[in-house]
Amino acid sequence: MDVMIAPTFKMISMDDTGNIEVKIDYEELDSKRIGQFLHVNLPPLTTEEEDIINPLIPPTSGIRISLLEKKDGVFHCPASRYCMFLRIFKAISLLLLEKMGHPAKILITSDERPTGDRLVRNAMQVLAVDEHEFVVQRHEPGDLPLSKFIHSGLSTPYSSSCIAIFDDIDAVICVTASHNSIQWNGVKFYLNVPIPIAGDLMRSISNHALQQTLIKMIDADKITVHGRDCEVAVNDYIKDLMGKVIPLEGVSGKTIIVWPYMGKAPGIVNLLQDLGVNVKRIDKQMEPPDPTVNFPRKEIIETMKQHDARIAVMLDADRDRIVFMLKRENAYQKMNPNELYT
Structure with missing residues (x-):
């Protein structure tokens, strides 16, 4: 049996999946529904925001953004910061089309910080416009509508290794800010190999993200995700590999x-x-x-x-x-x- 020790901070609690629960006030996006799409008008980027998306030296471990502001005990999420993630998701979608020549099959995961699952759902709504397919971590395998999918937690090492373990997974997107505090979130992206992209590929994503002025998103009810127990598959791989060594x-x-x-x-x-x-x-x-x-x-x-x-x-x-x-x-x-x- 596991030992359960109560959380240190009263403002932080966990649901049954391990997700952290805090109160977040999300600023409304400038959006309009046109046909099957939700059109989100992106606010102009400040110089500071441009530097975050497109730093002088491309990062080697993804992009991280301070997303939440805490005021009077409540976390606030400015629309301008949230839209930076929509830019990045669209940029990844465009890069995949350029590099593969066709839509990709993408595993999308997150850590348990409070903005993770919302960002994962919105990422799939953005990427679905370009007809990419989605795999999610789920102990009950099978297809389900995105609107019914709740928790996307899977560690970065487990997520990235799925590119090598599963032949049909082309790319992995991990929504995580790694060791940063819960106010932060970010994106790590893997293509073809379990190593985070960097250099020219990261620069290409930055350039695409800066060029966006409007983002299209598809209704969650119209998107199908493929549930797969990646965690068990990775653990089986580890046990098989380590059993040959020790x-x-x-x-x-x-x-x-x-x-x-x-x-x-x-x-x-x-x-x-x-x-x-x-x-x-x-x-x-x-x-x-x-x-x-x-x-x-x-x-x-x-x-x-x-x-x-x-x-x-x-x-x-x-x-x-x-x-x-x-x-x-x-x-x-x-x-x-x-x-x-x-």
Whole structure:
């Protein structure tokens, strides 16, 4: 059984899927329905917003945008910032058509921050105009209308690896701001290989995004998404690969503490449990969700002692930034990503 520890912040709570629930006031978009499309008129970009979309050096890990403003205990989402994401989604759609010559099959996922699922739905409404197909993470496989689809959570490593695992997936869009606070969100994009695009491809997306003045979106009821349990497929791949390298039975019966700083990290938790690990998960949301800077050492050690665990794993929001705490004899050693890599 998992250990459940109440969240630290009263303003942050989780639903059953691990999504963070906060009150957000979204500013209304300048939009008009024409036929089957919703036309969204984009506000002009400020110089600062242009620099975010089109930085001097193309980013190597996606685009991140400070999306929410907090006033009087309520988060507000300005239309100008939200429309930056619509620009990016349209730019990705155009790039895919250019590079592939036809509509793509796209896996679209997000982390559990409060703006994630809304942005995922709107991304598909924008991309559907160009007839792209969509795959979503779902434990109950099968097709369903986008209007009935709720939660899109899947970590960045799991999402990106699906390009290599599934032959029919051409691209992956992860809506995530990684280790940034919940006010932020962003987009990581993968094409053909499980490595985030950068360089000229990222520059092309930026240029397309800057050129947009109006975005068309299709009604959610008219879009079909293909549910697929990507999480199970990735875990099967990991177990098969690791089983060829190390004896996996060595972890069976061991206790490992897993602390996802945002959400519930079902992928890694289920993987470890499949291997016979006694997982003790800390369900305590951290702000910012970055274990490399937000590291309550005393609390981690106390939890490890409580459950006689020699390993604790701390994960950022999209689970690609990992910090370990290891017990060696009577000492506890923190290991950051750079130390793990070396």
